[in-house]
Amino acid sequence: MKASLKSLDYSVLQQCMHCGMCLPACPTYDATKKERHSPRGRISLMRAVADDELKLTPAFADEMSYCLGCLACQTACPAGVDYSNLLETARAEVAASGLNRTVSSRFWRAVTIRGLFMNPRLLRVAGRLLRLYQRLGLQTAFRRIGLTRLLPADLRRLEPQCPTVSPKFSHELIRPVELPAKKQHRVALLTGCVQDLTFSDVNRDTADVLLANGCEVVTPPVQPCCGSLHAHNGEPGPARTLARRMIDLFPPSQFDTIITNAGGCGNHLRHYGQLLADDPAYAARAKEWDAKVKDVHEWLLEKGCVAPRAGLGDLTVTYHDSCHLTHGQKVTRQPRDLLRLIPGLRLVELPEANWCCGSAGIYNITQPEQSEQLLVRKVGHVISTGATVLATANPGCHLQIERGLRQAGSPVTLLQPVTLLARAYRKERSAESMTA
């Protein structure tokens, strides 16, 4: 990844032949019908910056921030434009220029991106404190007496969106090395940041599914953030540091596969090669790393996932595609096929299943209005299916849609596909031990 649009190989910008095939796939163009808010419009602005026809302006910065980064345009683009690379480069240039950032957002950026998400232990401490605040009933009390009004505006808006922190984190649920009954593969399990703090049970479920499929599962208790948050938000320096730490912690040659279960992380994790291309010490290993990283659903199907013999009763499930799993990693069929392996489970297709839910990393923080519109649209579709469970495979989407469903008073349960699969395996085992 380059630091400025000008230093980017011009052919990347030129790859866009502005045919307009991306327009119907773009949620922000759909919302506004303005070219500037479309992928080809944004690329034309980036090209104008690279050609010195346009200066880096606050309006340019706003536009780069208004993009969801959902990458639906990459799926739609017949010409194969690397939009993700273009957007990250443009955002890095904006971030480096210091444009369009208030003092308070710079402060929160420093706390989160440069602070918490650079240090997994610190992040867990923050998670514990948050959990304490939630467990002691302080959240409810503060909200009732209006104390949350004392928070800075940014935090006040976010406070109701704050996810409930898990009682235990991944390292308290998963041992560093777990062995299956019959070992066929040796895999590393990446536990993520948000997934670790709020859905550590999904990480446990992932480990269980991998064990059931003959994997020795290696899960180091302390893992760095993968750096996707940084790369997506114009901080390539910290993103590179984190990528190096990941490669050091999980030497790719020691594993058959490196498994990720979060769509948003996965797409970034598969591009370390590009990120570290100019680093002679890591470039080769980063390439090897990219080849080893697999999304859990993709990998299971590739190896021929063991079908559970027990089901979870009569269950109607629908599936929401996380943007970076479907548009970034092109994993669309596999999670659905995994769900269909569960006896008795009926899968119904969600209308606009691959349309962004508005979570989009920190988009729900930076662009709350647009995010909310997308959420309402998504929730409407989920309810229209009549399913009782919505499955999705990314913690960001999970939190966002769950909040939307609760706001709408819907009882639909949110689960990740590996959780459903893990539960079916557990059901099978308990049924077998009963008969034994």
Added chain:
Amino acid sequence: MGAADPTFVDALRATVGAPHVLTSPEDTLPYGFDGTAALKGPVGAVVLPGSTEEVAAVMRLAHGRGVPVVTRGSGTGLSGGSVPSPGSLVLCLVRMDQVLAVDAPNLTVRVQAGAITAAVDAAANEHGLFYPPDPGSMKISTIGGNVAENSGGLRGLKYGVTRDYVMGLEVVLPDGRVARFGNACVKDVAGYSMKDLFIGSEGTLGIITEVLLRLLPRPAARRTMLATYATMEEAAQTVSDIIAARIIPCTLEFLDRTTVGCVEDYAKIGLPRDCEALLLMETDGHPAAVAEEAGRMAEIARARGAREVRTAADEAEAARLATARRSAFSALARVRPTTILEDVTVPRDRLAEMVGYIAEVAKKRRLRVGTFGHMGDGNLHPTFLTDERDADEMARVHEALEDIVTKTLAVGGTITGEHGVGLAKKAWLRRQVGEGSHDLMRELKRAWDPRGLLNPGKIFD
């Protein structure tokens, strides 16, 4: 006066509301081009009106102040028709995107000009009806743009082009008057057929704001087949034989080897990369007729040397194949930075000869070309894969285009089958239509739009 003049901009804002007038460079730069390679122009201002009345009011303002106006829909045109001329006002109709009413008993649909082509067919489909024209960009192209360019598509052979479906138009004239032409009657010979003048007028005579379209009953069955060949001649001969056998399929599309490779890189649907020509054939209509025709078409294809004839298993696979074909032009952009698309069309019996000639020219001029198109109606899309920054190569591209145009006209063809003249082909229009016809077109334009305000510099100077 230019569109960026502050008093003019204020007047526009007062007319359509400030959010619908764009003037900053970040807002207007993305309206400087359409889907045509290597063409762009400076935008004065952009206005997005929400109704015919607003379009008329904007046109009255522009007429009063002498501001040129370039009309635009989704900007997917392929001849530079909506590339702004210097200082012009870009009038973008995408907000006027409503399908107003499907009139099932009369087999018509009334739509606003900014309605998306695919949305029109989807609305017809709800009534068991069908809007056949399907240009490659149908998922985002607007009906107004389709009418202004008289767009074709993959079904031209059997179903014709946009012109064959336009029954009525509402048009804002250069001075801001609103005129309506045509109606829902199948027969209507009252006065000149004015609507026909506007179809294919490329935004130079008026601004189309509403369209009344003819619909057909939706075909009950459809079958899609894929045939692969070791030579282009065999594919072309298959097409000739199918037509000679008195079969009119709805689609007979071909892709050459380069195009197949690019499309497969994008769509990943298992197209054979090692064939010289691929024929996409589709027949639709009564199930019994479809079954019989499909059988005979497959027979003819095999008799003409097809290595393989594959039938799409279901609707979904058929749709995947058609979508892949529609992506051909954009997919070719994978190879080189600049993709120059041509649209020459020849009488059907000269098609094989023309395809061979294009390959010869590419070789002679040392250029890479991918060719695809509508074999059933003689409409070819030779696409030069080049780099606009390489002046020497671009000069050779222009020489090659000159060769192809000369040959096309020599065999009785046309410089453009479905993309329009716009900026990209205006150098050759006089050669094709002759002096008398060319002068008459210009006189008509002058009589209609004496101040030359609507899309100046397009079709002719």
